Amino acid sequence: MNPTLSRPAWLLLARLGAVALILALWQTVVSAGLLPSMVPGIADVASAIVTSLSNPLFWGALGRTLLAALAGWMIATVVGVVLGLLIGSIRFLDRSTSILIDFGRSFPVLALMPVVIMLLGSTTTMEIVVVALSALWPVLVQTIYGARRQEAAVADTVAVFRIPAGLRFRRVLLPGAMPFIATGVRISSAISILVAVGVEVISQAPGIGRQITLMQQNQQWDVAFAYLFFTGLVGWGIAVGLQKIEDKLLTWKRQMND
Amino acid sequence: MTIQDSPAAATTHVMQVRGMSMSYGTGAAFNPILQDLDLDVVAGEFVSIVGPSGVGKTTLLRCLSGLLTPQAGTITVSGDEVHGPHPDLAVVFQDYSRSLMPWMTTRENVAFPLQGKGLGKAERNALADENLAAVGLAGQGDKYPWEMSGGMQQRVAIARALAYQAKVLLMDEPFASVDAQTRFDLEDLVLKLQHELGVTILLVTHDIDEALYLADKVVVIAEKPATVVDVIETGFGEDRDQLATKADPRFAEARARIMHRLKKD
Ligand SMILES: Nc1ncnc2c1ncn2[C@@H]1O[C@H](COP(=O)(O)OP(=O)(O)OP(=O)(O)O)[C@@H](O)[C@H]1O
Ligand SMILES: [Mg+2]
Numbered sequence: 001m002n003p004t005l006s007r008p009a010w011l012l013l014a015r016l017g018a019v020a021l022i023l024a025l026w027q028t029v030v031s032a033g034l035l036p037s038m039v040p041g042i043a044d045v046a047s048a049i050v051t052s053l054s055n056p057l058f059w060g061a062l063g064r065t066l067l068a069a070l071a072g073w074m075i076a077t078v079v080g081v082v083l084g085l086l087i088g089s090i091r092f093l094d095r096s097t098s099i100l101i102d103f104g105r106s107f108p109v110l111a112l113m114p115v116v117i118m119l120l121g122s123t124t125t126m127e128i129v130v131v132a133l134s135a136l137w138p139v140l141v142q143t144i145y146g147a148r149r150q151e152a153a154v155a156d157t158v159a160v161f162r163i164p165a166g167l168r169f170r171r172v173l174l175p176g177a178m179p180f181i182a183t184g185v186r187i188s189s190a191i192s193i194l195v196a197v198g199v200e201v202i203s204q205a206p207g208i209g210r211q212i213t214l215m216q217q218n219q220q221w222d223v224a225f226a227y228l229f230f231t232g233l234v235g236w237g238i239a240v241g242l243q244k245i246e247d248k249l250l251t252w253k254r255q256m257n258d
Numbered sequence: 259m260t261i262q263d264s265p266a267a268a269t270t271h272v273m274q275v276r277g278m279s280m281s282y283g284t285g286a287a288f289n290p291i292l293q294d295l296d297l298d299v300v301a302g303e304f305v306s307i308v309g310p311s312g313v314g315k316t317t318l319l320r321c322l323s324g325l326l327t328p329q330a331g332t333i334t335v336s337g338d339e340v341h342g343p344h345p346d347l348a349v350v351f352q353d354y355s356r357s358l359m360p361w362m363t364t365r366e367n368v369a370f371p372l373q374g375k376g377l378g379k380a381e382r383n384a385l386a387d388e389n390l391a392a393v394g395l396a397g398q399g400d401k402y403p404w405e406m407s408g409g410m411q412q413r414v415a416i417a418r419a420l421a422y423q424a425k426v427l428l429m430d431e432p433f434a435s436v437d438a439q440t441r442f443d444l445e446d447l448v449l450k451l452q453h454e455l456g457v458t459i460l461l462v463t464h465d466i467d468e469a470l471y472l473a474d475k476v477v478v479i480a481e482k483p484a485t486v487v488d489v490i491e492t493g494f495g496e497d498r499d500q501l502a503t504k505a506d507p508r509f510a511e512a513r514a515r516i517m518h519r520l521k522k523d
Binding site: 151152153154156157159160161162163164167171172175176178252253255256 | 320323324325342343345347348349351353356357359360361362370371373374402404405418422
């Protein structure tokens with residue numbers, strides 16, 4: 001072991017090593033002919049990635065998908081947070097909706113797609129609706145947890161100082177539930193991208209998912225894999241970004257746990 | 259205890275409690291806590307309520323602050339019958355560190371109740387800074403509660419109650435979880451603020467010395483269910499000193515009387 005390397009440097013090395021191992025394994029399996037011939041080798045995918053970078057069609061499709069995912073995700077976040085705070089802080093609502101929410105969170109929205117397509121067509125609107133319906137649950141469930149767990153002392157304080165409902169909602173319930181909301185929002189971001197791509201694959205609504213299907217139909221497997229790679233990269237980038245924002249926003253939570 | 263019922267006396271009473279009873283649970287779990295309790299608090303007075311652990315002090319304070327509704331009796335604050343938190347009351351909770359919101363700076367914590375009262379931002383912040391300075395935390399408004407010691411957090415909770423400009427401050431064992439020296443400092447701070455601002459303070463404690471040292475009037479509650487068993491006017495005047503006042507023969511006499519009262523049951 002190299003004692004001059006710091007711990008983060010080691011971690012980075014280890015992570016790169018893991019990626020290299022997977023790639024090597026892939027290449028070995030492909031070269032050995034263990035997989036159907038349509039699975040491309042690493043060099044093919046790499047060159048397809050480079051070519052895609054200068055392909056406006058690719059960027060346009062990826063942009064469409066991301067916009068639809070973003071729209072659905074934002075709707076899910078706003079609706080989930082508002083509903084979740086209401087439900088979690090009003091015991092009557094909490095009790096009366098719990099069955100509905102347990103049912104909804106395990107409902108396979110993708111299976112409902114034929115109906116949604118019939119209603120809205122293979123459009124971006126349809127895509128946004130399906131994304132929002134799928135991404136809603138993690139935010140909603142987490143926000144309800146967060147709103148339920150208000151400190152008794154905080155609730156007493158709010159009551160004694162006669163804080164009006166709207167102010168309590170914004171400055172007490174929302175920040176108090178924020179650590180839970182953040183987790184829900186992060187989970188939902190990943191779901192949004194996955195569902196957006198999936199919806200495009202199934203419904204042929206325009207976007208990167210549809211491009212992936214088209215490339216597969218054209219036998220351009222290397223390009224299809226390159227697009228898949230980009231989709232994963234975007235999802236990963238968003239998760240990392242959100243974690244950074246979360247760390248900044250929730251300093252108080254980390255400090256309190258110390 | 260003496261009960262003054264003349265209308266003239268009622269006007270100077272900022273708080274009056276008559277025949278209050280409170281219990282938890284029903285049926286087999288029925289647990290009577292307070293029984294037929296009377297209390298008079300005159301404007302500007304410092305009243306200590308002292309009683310053993312578990313006697314129902316917190317329950318009493320929660321009833322007075324409108325957080326709990328007693329089963330029987332009446333509570334009036336500034337002449338209004340209490341049916342919920344009254345605008346003339348502010349509370350410093352025993353669990354002070356949890357009653358401060360960790361996502362707000364100390365200034366925001368102190369200013370927050372004023373936002374509920376509809377004050378503008380500049381006015382709120384000015385009042386917050388003023389009251390933080392009054393409790394010895396000048397210039398600390400940008401810190402978060404979790405960056406502060408327990409004693410400092412308790413000062414923030416006091417500043418918040420003061421800034422709210424309530425007539426009556428209710429305090430539930432406010433100094434129970436800080437070290438002895440911090441406790442003496444906070445006791446003297448509260449006495450000083452009370453004299454400067456003329457606010458009425460009702461403090462609940464199980465510590466007989468603290469109750470006597472701070473109060474103009476000590477109300478002793480005991481028994482199960484709890485009721486008022488003694489009321490003592492301390493008569494120490496405004497100038498109090500942790501050593502001199504506690505060495506006063508009247509202090510020892512009053513303390514003996516309270517201990518005797520509490521032991522008898
Ligand atoms: N919410 C509640 N539900 C049922 N019983 C309660 C509740 N709160 C308190 N009690 C009971 O009422 C009694 C009095 O409690 P309370 O907290 O008022 O006493 P206290 O004098 O403040 O005690 P301490 O000195 O420990 O703070 C206790 O026996 C307690 O178990
Ligand atoms: Mg108590």
